[in-house]
Amino acid sequence: MVNFTQITVKEIAKEVKDNCLLGIPADYSGVPMSVTIEIIKNNTKGLRLYCLPLTTIQGDMLIGAGCVSEIETAAVTLGEYGQAPRFQDAVENSKIKIKDSTCPALHAQLQATEKSVPFMPLRGILGSDLYKNRNDWSVINNPMNSKTNDEKIVILPAVQLDILIFHASKADINGNVQIGRRRELATLAHASKKVFVTVEEIVDEDFFDCELKAAATLSSLYVDGISLARNGAWPCGLTNCYEIDSNEMSKYAKSAKYQETFDEYMRNFIARNYYSNI
Amino acid sequence: MVNFTQITVKEIAKEVKDNCLLGIPADYSGVPMSVTIEIIKNNTKGLRLYCLPLTTIQGDMLIGAGCVSEIETAAVTLGEYGQAPRFQDAVENSKIKIKDSTCPALHAQLQATEKSVPFMPLRGILGSDLYKNRNDWSVINNPMNSKTNDEKIVILPAVQLDILIFHASKADINGNVQIGRRRELATLAHASKKVFVTVEEIVDEDFFDCELKAAATLSSLYVDGISLARNGAWPCGLTNCYEIDSNEMSKYAKSAKYQETFDEYMRNFIARNYYSNI
Amino acid sequence: MSEIFQSEIIISEISNLLRNDRHVAIGAASPIPGSAALLAEEERKNSDSKLKVTILHSQKFNNFTDGSRELFDASAQGRIDTFFLGGVQIDGEANINLVGTGHYPKLNKRFSGSFGSALMYFVVPKIILFREEHSPRTLVKKVDFISAPGISPPNVYRPGGPKYLITNKALFSFNAKDKNFKIEKINPEFTLDEVIKSTGFEFKTNENLKYFTMPSQKRIDILRNLIAPKVLNFYPQFAKKLWFN
């Protein structure tokens, strides 16, 4: 018996409501592919994706499946497997709204919510067309610069996510999650109203009993529910557990080039029972 | 042989120049007492202490020994051993300048430097006498509040430390330091021009070879020199290594009540060779 | 061992105030609130509404992994229901002074400092003020220094604030609208008149004034057998004095 809310992958997917602002972890942070499939099966609509700071196959699939209305990101890419075809198509044909950003801005907007301050200043950005296309960003005179008082600096709004889902290697019996060095997951969790996690395994210990493990932990304080999902990141990799599945990624990259071949790929993909304990 | 700059406690103390802004870790973050004694022996003057967010016997001793001109802190206290007598005396008799602050402000000012932004906003503080006595803090209208536009919010300046010294349990052969959950040490290091660390032991491994250990590590990227100093935090405690020395703390608390008894205590304290490898 | 200590009665009273909380955090130098929180946690262990307790000065009971700023961040995020603050002085408008007495900065008597009060007091929904000594020098008409104000104007972000004040003599509630304290419970060892005389500010009296509740034998047993050994770990001086002398 565990001392936390243990739920299923399907139940997590049901928590992702139409039109919600969904936190998306980067390809290296534990991509929750098992839940992504269930979201697609649910035919969830109007999702707004907030990527920290980018997305890969997860975002591309959600877009291709028609679940997404808006994406705020620094990049969508399949990495070594090329551009993200469904994302490209959706932007080129105005099927989704794109809020182009840059990695540190995506971090700073969540850090603002983490501290419950309304905004964060950030250097850079000025003179870019990113700024021109973001009416939620502003420029102020640096209020600290008493000497010249004409330095311009960008301020970014605090962003609070409705829901965050990520995949991790382990949870303990008290619902604490091992995130290792992937501390951007902590920032995401701190800035999200709800947090659900899928894990490869639940271990019979408390990470806080060991200082080293505690340092690698996201406390259950921030976690609303955990599901077991073996291979839950597949075909993405998971640090210290498994590598990215090159064949599958290549296959996806090729299939996603056209909507028809993407749709066919997805029919097969969904039919496969590649993860356990849904 | 190690792949980093290994120096002595005495050499670290020499890096602490008169009038510099010195980062001071809290009682739970690894108090560098061995270096503190050497600073006092060097008769260093005019130190400005920046505490994250408070100090205990380390700050009180430095003040009592006449090394300090200014302190920015949320508290100076001997914890269960009572008030900090030399600090009290110095403030009551205007021997030092006090910049009274509050914990989250001390964190935010360093986080501003961590991100190289000129300021950070922070909620709270308004209506306190802390604010009234800080001419480096200001208030602006929340620039994000389009509805009412009359929310007031405090903005705090970025603070960059000249030098940070702390004590930790372990360094590896490549100069990475184990800080565990004491991540405020990372914030301090990121915001400091120079960083020196004393450790209980140097271990023959690379913490980055193990993801769990990596998560508990401050990278050598931020460390300018490391010295071995067994019992380097004594009489303070060190997580997972040793407890605070109750007898010594009680003795200090009593002796520090008056300058004369403090001076006598310090003569004995300095004479003791309580840590190794100086 | 059947004699019940005053501190235990206060621990028990504080514990009652945490009834509906999900997460209580305990800051520096707070052995009595810390004991109360652990007691509440233990008593609700097998219920559906569990209590999470974060004690910063403990290793075991500290749920934070983002360094010492996480207490403040988590509080600002609304993830902590109750926090405790003390005061060298507390005044009738719930302003608290943790800095010292006299004219700042050249104080007559300097104390440790404001800690995190200037944020925590604004953002934690239920702040319980705790000051054991109940006298005209601790509960004053107006504090000499405001570490954190009891009330704020509408243009200041303030989801949190003072809800209770507890001393060795009485428990008060605070009403931010009326800007005053109201007495709720009194220590049976004192009369209301004695409490009024030892309070430097005016407070609302209460027709339904109750006495501090004596903890049940069961609660005392839990406290002494299960909680005391835990407290010994992170407030050793306090625990030794009260329970292990």
Add this chain to the structure above:
Amino acid sequence: MSEIFQSEIIISEISNLLRNDRHVAIGAASPIPGSAALLAEEERKNSDSKLKVTILHSQKFNNFTDGSRELFDASAQGRIDTFFLGGVQIDGEANINLVGTGHYPKLNKRFSGSFGSALMYFVVPKIILFREEHSPRTLVKKVDFISAPGISPPNVYRPGGPKYLITNKALFSFNAKDKNFKIEKINPEFTLDEVIKSTGFEFKTNENLKYFTMPSQKRIDILRNLIAPKVLNFYPQFAKKLWFN
């Protein structure tokens, strides 16, 4: 195995540009800069001026423990000497476009996005622009979208910026004051005229124009024997194609 690949020559040239650095960071999708940095690190391993290399997409060569924001924080702190940026388009004022071609937001051809360029380009002292394809469609007169500008007015904080541009045909330096590129080295397989024709913007020519340097056999050995296996770990597709096919 004695034939030297074009990619190896470029790796070698880039490696030379890192001579005085203490810390080089490598971002997403940068196998050639990554190989160059590891080569420089290896060659200076036994010298007094060691080079630290952080490769974000590697586990072993990633020195960061504060999550993915640490690259940007550390860069803003001035702790990274060199970083690489690419571009769908790069123009004569060193503006870079990572977003796509056509009229934003409804682009003709959308690319992945700006990544961290809009901060990194401002704060890292030596930004090396790297774009293998050297053609009028990559090196353009004016980019369709500015992910990050090459130069900034004085009221913008900008300790960093573009210093070099390297392609499969040439190496340029950038002068922020004159707002233009100057050719420094040319790939011996091309003439200056060919380079001019395949560049969409005007650049300064150079009396001392040099050729790309052929890497020594010793360097090639290091690259193939020591660096290639490392690169295989975090850029497997690239390494397999170049070295392990």
